[in-house]
Amino acid sequence: MNTRQKFTLWGPTSLAVLLAASLTGPVYAQQEPEQAESAPIVSDEALAGAEQAVAQEQRELPRGHFRLPEQGDIIGEYYTVIVEDPEETLIDIARRHNIGYEEMRMANPDISMWVPGEGTEVVIPARYILPPAPREGIVVNLSELRMYYYPADKPGIVETYPVSVGREEFATPVGITRTTVKVKDPAWAPPASMRREAAERGEPAPAVVPPGPDNPLGEHAILLAMPSYLIHGTNRPDGVGMRASRGCIRMYPEDIKSLYERLPSGTKVNLMDAPFKAGWAADGTLFVQSYPQLEENQGDFEPLINAIERVDELTEDQVEVDYEQVKRALEASDGHFVALYGPQAQAPVEETPAEFRGLFEEVELSQTQATEEDA
Secondary structure (H helix, E strand, C coil): CCCCCCCCCCCCCCCCCCCCCCCCCCCECCCCCCCCCCCCCCCHHHHHHHHHHHHHHHHHCCCCEEECCCCCCEEEEEEEEECCCCCCCHHHHHHHCCCCHHHHHHHCCCCCCCCCCCCCEEEEEEEEECCCCCCCEEEEECCCCEEEEECCCCCCEEEEEECEEECHHHCCCCEEEEEEEEEECCCECCCHHHHHHHHHCCCCCCCCECCCCCCCCCCEEEEECCCCCEEECCCCHHHCCCEEECCCEECCHHHHHHHHHHCCCCCEEEEECCCEEEEECCCCCEEEEECCCCHHHCCCCCHHHHHHHHHHHHHCCCCCCCHHHHHHHHHHCCCCCEEEECCCCCCCCCCCCHHHHHHHHHHHHHHHHHHHHHC
16 A cells, blocks of 8 residues: 655744844745665664664764664664652753753643652653655654754764743644854844734833843744744743744754854755654664644644555555554554564554544545546
């Protein structure tokens, strides 16, 4: 079953900032992602040795940096830490380990974000399936609330950082753009709508917020060729990793500072929305994970059909996949890794559930019709 790739659409959003250097430029439709090759199965001994080598290398890399896998699509590892300071919050721990708010909350659903408690074991979900997009420049996966950067001068490295994106009424658009101008200590002009809202509350907002601790752009801003949209820092880092901005991409102050110093102007930026991801691990296991779908990008989006298409791209019908596991991952939408096939996967259900049989027939019929039309 080879189904066609679906594409997300992008639409306009409103946001105003005082950065006159912002340049206008076209935003192109997202390109079709490259297909990943199936990873070979290796022995447990070889895998254990490889994991130890990766762990050692990771300790030597800067924050957020990972070595790209020679084969496959997965970087990083899950691990746990023990809370030692009774006053420390999960937000504090998340920032220290390069994790965003929602990622930390979903990985530790039974632990208080504000008072986890001394001695509590906390999961750090620092394992990622690379998004289904060309591995170049910056890729921001909106539903995942995470950025991936493939530096051109370090072809074997990928960097990844948690980000905040626009809340629903100020949704971050989907599309391809590029970076333009970098601004240190930017000033910020609250948009007219924000000033009106503030005035109605009896708290009139200033026309311009100068650089300093009250500036929501933080100390670094990278302008995009998409007017009024930026990648920038923040004076409220506790909100990184959630939908909290007016459309821009927010980063932890330390992360935007590092990126600001190294990112070349003109770098490609792919703003995409892939709530479902799939990829191969080094031991030949096919993993999937799912995040909550952004409402503004749903349209005629069919999560289950999209997930089947993505899995089909990676397997090409050469392996047996338990689609009930796909359904459960979509229903949970918590970012957890689910093994579909390979050494770490559960035994597949013997019979395809009735609800899937009708769906597969519909997808196959659609594909047959599309093939006839193309012919």
